[in-house]
Amino acid sequence: MSETLILSFIIFLPALVAFILMLTTTKIEDVRNIAFVTTIITLILVMKIYLNFEPKGEMQFVTNIEWITKFGINYYIGIDGFSLTILMLIAILIPTSYLLLWEGRTKGYWLNMLLIQTGVTGTLLSLDIILFYFFWEMMLLPIFLIIGIYGSGNKVFSTIKVTIYTMGGSLLMFVAIVYLGVAFFNEFGHWSFKYDDLTTLTTLGETEKLYLFFAFFTAFMIKIPIFPFHTWITDTYSDAPTGAVFLLSSIMAKLGVYAVVRFMIPIFPDTFVGFSDYFVFIGVFGLIYFGIAALMQDDIKKMFAYSSASHLSLIAAGVFSLNSYGINGALYLIIAHAIATGGLFLLIGILHYQTGFKTIKDLGGIAKKAPIFTFMFAIMLFSNIGLPGTNGFVSELLIIFGIYEFNHTMGYISAVTVLVAASFMLWMFQRAILQKREGDPLPMKDLKLKEIVALTPWVILIFLMGIYPDPFIDKFEPTVTYYINNFLQTGAIK
DSSP states (O other): OOHHHHHHHHHHHHHHHHHHHHHHOOOHHHHHHHHHHHHHHHHHHHHHHHHHOOOSSSOEEEEEEEEEGGGTEEEEEEEOHHHHHHHHHHHHHHHHHHHHTOSSOOHHHHHHHHHHHHHHHHHHHBOBHHHHHHHHHHTHHHHHHHHHHHOOSSHHHHHHHHHHHHHHHHHHHHHHHHHHHHHHHHHHSSOOOBHHHHTTOOOOOHHHHHHHHHHHHHHHHHHTTOTTSOTTHHHHHHHSOHHHHHHIIIIIHHHHHHHIIIIIHHHSHHHHHHTHHHHHHHHHHHHHHHHHHHHTOOBHHHHHHHHHHHHHHHHHHHHTTOSHHHHHHHHHHHHHHHHHHHHHHHHHHHHHHHHSOOBGGGOOOHHHHOHHHHHHHHHHHHHHTTOTTSHHHHHHHHHHHHHHHHOHHHHHHHHHHHHHHHHHHHHHHIIIIISOOSSSOOOOOOOOHHHHHHHHHHHHHHHHHHHOOHHHHHHHHHHHHHHIIIIIHHHHHO
16 A cells, blocks of 8 residues: 555544445444454554654655645645554554453444544644644544443533533634634735644744643643643543543543644744743642542542543643653653553443442452453553553653653652552552452453453553563654754744
């Protein structure tokens, strides 16, 4: 397949298959099996890109086709070290997650999963910000349908709440996108929404940059989420079905961080640098705040929702630390957190489905009845708390070094907080999994073969990335260096 077409094929294949299946078959097993094969084909194509990718700062596999010529909107896609890392993550996690979601789903569930994959991949690879916005909105509709149709508890309220949050942020971002396009037209006499063209704008005043910066950042803060735009997360994670929680925590939240790096650093470098102090503080504060909130939870899904937000706050602090340690660590933690938290949420989904319980006080005795489940759960948990030898340790250590280089006091605080956060995770593991349950044993069965097969690549990655991180970091480090030298240093000079 031509290198100019391979990214487009990766983006649109899942959606094309979803529309064909929508019209041609009603048998759930056929829909599921074809959807799974589609994700495997996508993974093979992504692996081809990963092997052929040359570690450097510039974009590769670029396609640039005029789309809406009158307004300078192009079908402009490409990949660099940032997007390659997350693309490979998506390609590995989605098909293996299918094996953990294999039974009890409907045709609509699998079709929405395919549409979400197209949305998140298109968002990741778009270099025209109108095209980016198109895919950003496209990935939201299927996730709303999955939560609203297949969720539990107060699912309608949760769906409406997350919709209002995300649509509000998206509307602000769209206004900012249009404003940038008009500003580019006024300065250069023609339309363009390419992100690299928008980096050449020189006529925006400081106040304009400030408003535009926060319009973009609000949309991304909601998606990550960062304090104080986090209040949708606990209700949504608690009421959403397992697949939706996995996608929100492991993939969509990471796209919020990615968008900050991809668009906000090059378009607003001086504003980004100017507010870095505040956002490193907010990131470290979120690390502490969400950690305390997690400790207060008895609902295990809500606990991990807050734990996930705590780690995402640490990732945000790393991005705003303005140095290679922090940004490399943030990108590495994106991978580590997606694997560990995604695995934990999928395992919690299995636990809840089999036992009917998700509160810590009602659980217990799992280790005796499901030793393989317990083993897998423990590995994901150890990665999540940053145990040495796992990918979580490498990424958290790099971020702490980056924050320390940025501000010594913040570095000390983040290091202590990360250690304290590990304690409540181990406390939860002891009570919910290891401790003997009072009363009747829970009806818990151990993992099936296909579930073990699904989680095995995740376990391998956890230890391989923890013991030998260089091959992974080498793929995106040149891009980090490129951004620091060409954008962040320029912003500091301004």
